[in-house]
Amino acid sequence: MNIPSSMPRLKGFRYPREVIAYAVWVYHRFALSTADVEDLLAERGVIVSRETIRLWVNRFGAHFAACIPRDRPKPNDKWHLDEVVITIRGKKHWLWRATDANGDVLDILVQTRRNAKAAKRFFKRLVVQFGEPRVVITDKLRSYIKPISTLAPQADHRAHKGLNNAIEVSHRLTRKREKLFGRFKSYRQAQRFLSAHDQINLIFSPRRYQLTATSYRHARIDALSIWADYTAEMAA
Known part of the structure; x- marks a missing residue:
């Protein structure tokens, strides 16, 4: 045709x-x-x-x-960081996601761990891309404390689960697609798909x-x- x-x-x-x-x-x-x-x-x-x-x-x-x-314009300097568990081939992985105060997704990273090393790897990616934030809001995961104090010493780190409700909206889209896929088949598939999916939906939402x-x-x-x-x- x-x-x-x-x-x-x-x-x-x-x-x-x-x-x-x-x-x-x-x-x-x-x-x-x-x-x-x-x-x-x-x-x-x-x-x-x-x-x-x-x-x-x-x-x-x-x-x-x-x-x-x-x-896109430079994102807001108030960041929300959170992590949610996803299952890949029967194994637990962690999807680390960051959004700014407007709800725009800054970055995502799929990792096998939820510890200080994983938190540092993710937060360092953000600082390299966007510079140091003014405020960082996380849940009460203690793994965030050292990376934030080291990589963004001037940032106001607020660790409070109730302050991080805005990022939960982004997690809902992931859950919706995860159900459609019948769970992700591999780490690479999850990272590739979610990196594109979050950015594309950013301009159409x-x-x-x-x-x-x-x-x-x-x-x-x-x-x-x-x-x-x-x-x-x-x-x-």
């Missing part, structure tokens, strides 16, 4: 980059499986297998996930309860325009 495209095709790919970007978008934006995306594309005359869609998502999801933090209907529509148009720009940047 010859599908019109307003952008140059990617070398070695049968379908235009708009089709590939659409598949990546619907997969991450909505709670869909590759089979669901296959059906959506088939209804539009695009016949591809679930395996092809999986390859598109794995290959180009990282592209979009890298573009989004590159262009404006705080609707804070916006009028008109403002929300404008925010959605802006997000789709940004997505089109990133689609044009895709490379084979």
Whole structure:
């Protein structure tokens, strides 16, 4: 099928980059499986297998996930850090996540441990990317104390479970996708998927309860325009 495209095709790919970007978008934006995306594309005359869609998502999801933090404004200097358990092949792993005061995800890291070494590794990634925070809010896990005092000595560290409710919203999306996948199959799959999923949903999830209907529509148009720009940047 010859599908019109307003952008140059990617070398070695049968379908235009708009089709590939659409598949990546619907997969991450909505709670869909590759089979669901296959059906959506088939209804539009695009016949591809679930395996092809999986390859598109794995290959180009990282592209979009890298573009989004590159262009977004500097995050708020008040951070929320938390960790939640996920099961991979019957073994317990820990998903470390950080958000700013606006609820925007800063970074995630899947690790096998929930100790001081793991906390230091995660917090160091954040400081390297964003600089030292003004405030850090964590649960009462003592493993955070030394890394924060060493890497961000000027930061106000508040360890209180009740102050960290904002980050729980991010964890809910992870649980939803975990159920859809029937649990993650590997550490790499979890890290790759969640890194892209959190960033992509960041630009398509404006705080609707804070916006009028008109403002929300404008925010959605802006997000789709940004997505089109990133689609044009895709490379084979």
